Amino acid sequence: MSVFLLILAAFFLPLFPATMLFTRLAVSTQPLPVRLALVVFWPQIGVVLILWGELEPGPILATWAVMSALFYAFRMLTVREVGRWNAMLAVSAWPLVWLYALQTPAPVDLVAVTLALTTAPVLMLVVREVLVGRLGAAYTGLHGGLARDLPRLSGIIVVATLAAMALPLFPGFFALLTLLGSAPVGFAIGILLIWLLWSWAGARLLQGTVFGPRSGPVAADLTAPRAWGFAGLVVALTGAGLIWTGGAL
Amino acid sequence: MELQWLIALLPFLAALLVHLLAGRLGHRVAHLSVGINVIVVGIAAFQLALYITGDTGPQWMGLANGWGSLQLDPLSAIMALVVAGISLVVHVYSIRYMFEEPGYARFFMLLDLMTGSILLMVMAGDLITLLIGWHLIGVVLYFLLTHNTEPPRAQRYAFWTFITYRLGDLPLVLATVILFQAYGVLDLPTLFDRIAESPDARTVMGLPVTGTVAFLVALAAFAKSAQFPLHTWLPYTMEGPTPVSALMHAGIVNAGGIIINRFAPVFVHSSEVLHLLFIVGLLTAVIGSLMMLSQNDIKKSLGYSTMGQMGFMVMETGAGAFALSIFHLIAHGLFKGTLFLGAGNVIGAARRHDGVPNEPLYDFLVERKSAPARVPWFIIGAVTLIVPLVILVGAHAWVAERFFQQQGAIVLLFFGWITGVQVLFTAQRLDTENPLRMMALIILSFAVIVIGYVLVGHSFEAFLYPDAAFRDALYSSAGIDKLTFDVLVVLLAVVFVLGWIGAYLSRTRQRPMDKLPAGARLMLYSLLSRELYVADVHERVTDRLLALSRRLNIWLRWR
Known part of the structure; x- marks a missing residue:
């Protein structure tokens, strides 16, 4: 039973090659609310399985989780379609929950850390939707230099990317600190490498969208109310992250 | 009222106000930013004076749950004044210098964010706040360097800076984790007291905590302060606006020296790491000076000059002269900031007079x-x-x-x-x-x-x-x-x-x-003109990694 649950959980807190199911679903699902629901609830099913089955991941599973996360973080470097990039970000972040589960935390903390690691994919989904709506596609390098005439849109891309890089004060930052707080040094080095790769991939994403010479079709910028709406979402998520995982170490 | 909170928080408030009021105030928003910075300088000067004349000793103030604290000790008091002062000069200079540039308000917002980040790092009273300040410096610097959003060269070199800074962020995170696991506290005064009580604590594989942490802090400092071979970003980051260059060379790049001084109670138990600091600093000073002399681009030459000075600063800490390194970085910050901000005058003077001395026979x-x-x-x-x-x-x-x-x-x-x-x-x-x-x-x-x-x-x-x-x-x-x-x-x-x-x-x-053979001369020339091939090696490694990532994605059909 527990082995079956473990394998099942490996699909929801995805470990390579079970990751491919989520990446396929994330790219093929169309309406935004469904995508959002998929991103928010998918890893929580894994958390529920861990808690319900009282699964105790051993060091081998934890090592596999780090390697899987590292693998996808590395692959993110050359992905240009923002939706696919986001799916890879998610399957690079969620396996780290296994490391936290290794420390048998309180259920609420496990849920909180998983949600914190889900924040960036949620924000990036919104960004992808806005990009596709305005430019017809969300490819880095295809429609570059948006900062010149689409400052609000560029602003939300920047904020979502900074969240994807798990920079302070975004919830991902505190989630990673929580993970690192009691991780063995070997795993800690793995997490730091993943963190570095996210930063590299994020910077490449910014260079291919916000910065550089302007290319692509003329498009209207985000309206002020929508930009404020996004800012409100960011503030709410950051505030929730600070309250739930801000205690960090 | 604890005024030290205002020193770190007012610049962030200024950034927020500049962003919110930019549409209404237009270019006048810069004066708002400058005004708030004047207040910050005033408070920092007042706090320093109060610290020197009073006998309160170091003060620590924080939130309840262990992080989100600031401290006022000699290092933070003096550095807060220096940082705020240099930032104010850069702010005032930028009012006219940046006037016709697009993104005027954004520039001042970023300048305020940078000031706040450095002040937060300098005054941090616990490990998490220190990490937040340390991380933010690299991020905000990236956006300052890419202020002109279009030139590919600016993007490229800003990316070099960003990724090097991220390389420097992560060792500090690991050092924080090791310290927390070993001593169980986050606030710096208690942490340093516990280190003094039991400096022989051990971490993974029996390594000494102090030695390991000192090594990691040194790595973080090497990246932020452009130590060899993590220096390539510094001479190439001249694409950003001149005020950013001034702030970077006068303030931001000094972060390495500040963090080493902040962790002096750890370094005092780590002789080997101090020797490493000395060697890396010496090597950087020599290479930086050599490169400075062999450049034909004056801005790159200034960049390498800063690299040499940073090497000397790190070397001083390696010799045990921690306070002297702070004195050095303040002095260097002031003169290098002056050089950058005065660069326009030098160019103007050069246009009027070529500066080539007369032949002695002509003079005679x-x-x-x-x-x-x-x-x-x-x-x-x-x-x-x-x-x-x-x-x-x-x-x-x-x-x-x-x-x-x-x-x-x-x-x-x-x-x-x-x-x-x-x-x-x-x-x-x-x-x-x-x-x-x-x-x-x-x-x-x-x-x-x-x-x-x-x-x-x-x-x-x-x-x-x-x-x-x-x-x-x-x-x-x-x-x-x-x-x-x-x-x-x-x-x-x-x-x-x-x-x-x-x-x-x-x-x-x-x-x-x-007297050197032609081959040796050519080799020496190639080495110096290609800047010891360090940037080439970085680029080659980067290209290989990206090619591997692309190949993996193709094999796995991007899933």
Whole structure:
């Protein structure tokens, strides 16, 4: 039973090659609310399985989780379609929950850390939707230099990317600190490498969208109310992250 | 009211206000930003004065759950004033300099965010706040460097800076984790007390906590302060606006020295890491100076000059002179900031006058000036070698007799002596009408500088590290075996003197470079012109990694 649950959980807190199911679903699902629901609830099913089955991941599973996360973080470097990039970000972040589960935390903390690691994919989904709506596609390098005439849109891309890089004060930052707080040094080095790769991939994403010479079709910028709406979402998520995982170490 | 909160928080408030009011105030928003920065400078100066005149000692203030705290101690008090002061100058300069640039309000918002981030890092009272400040510096710098969003070169070099800074962020995270796991606290005063109580704690594989943490902090400092081989970003980040270059070279790049000083209670137990700091700093100073001399681009030359200075600063910490490194970074920040902000005037002056000196024959015949003269080389040689040594030793002996018992002090005197000799040697080579007068003036200037520097330096050290035993412990920790040290000093002194003799003789006889075979000369030229191929190696590795990532994605059909 527990082995079956473990394998099942490996699909929801995805470990390579079970990751491919989520990446396929994330790219093929169309309406935004469904995508959002998929991103928010998918890893929580894994958390529920861990808690319900009282699964105790051993060091081998934890090592596999780090390697899987590292693998996808590395692959993110050359992905240009923002939706696919986001799916890879998610399957690079969620396996780290296994490391936290290794420390048998309180259920609420496990849920909180998983949600914190889900924040960036949620924000990036919104960004992808806005990009596709305005430019017809969300490819880095295809429609570059948006900062010149689409400052609000560029602003939300920047904020979502900074969240994807798990920079302070975004919830991902505190989630990673929580993970690192009691991780063995070997795993800690793995997490730091993943963190570095996210930063590299994020910077490449910014260079291919916000910065550089302007290319692509003329498009209207985000309206002020929508930009404020996004800012409100960011503030709410950051505030929730600070309250739930801000205690960090 | 605890005013130290305002020092770190007001710049963030300024950034928010600039963003919100930019549409309504237009270009006047810059004055709002400057106004708030004036208040920050005022509070920082007031706090420093209060700290010096009062007897409250270091103060710590934080939120309940262990992080989100600031502290006011000698290091944070003095650095807060320096950072806020330099930032204010850059703000004022930018009002007109950036006036016609697009994104005027965004620039001031970023400038305020950068000021706030540095102040947060400088004043952090716990490990998490320190990490937040440390991370934010790199991120905000990236956006400042890409302020002009279109030129690909600006993007490229801003990315180099960003990724190097991220490389420097992560060792500090690991150091934080190790410290928390070993000592179970986050706030710095308690942490340092516990380290002093049990400095022999062990971490993974039986490694000493203090040594491991010191090594990781040193790595973080190397990335932020452009130490070899993590220096390539510094000379290339001139694509950003000039005020950003000034702020970067005068303030941001000093973060390495500040973090090393902040962790002095850890470094005092880590002799090996102090030696590593010395070696890396020395290497960086030499390579930075060599590269500075071989550049034909003046801005890159300034960049390499900063690299050399940062190397010297790190080397000072490696010699145990922690306070001196802070004194150095403040002095360097002020003069380098002035150089950058005055660069436009230099260019203007160069357009009016090419600066090429006249031929001596022209001066003699047309300008009616007397022919240049020289003092006999033997007298000059003796004066050149002995006078700086006498001034340096005399000044230090006057201020602190026990100073000479520390190896670190001898190292610094040695470098001071070399610098003094080099100045006199260069002066001796100048063509001048009255060489004796020039020599006397230089010796006088040197004496004034050394005596002033020594007086201020020793007072500064006593202020920054009031505990004399701790200062001695830092010097002792940086020391090496006495015999090895003495041999090294004598050997290096001989090498330098021979070098000066060689340089003198090369003026009258064949130049040493001309004696080298053509192949060796070409190799040397290639090495220097390609800047030791460090950037090429970084690029090659990056390209390989990206190619591998792309291949993996193709194999797995992007899933």
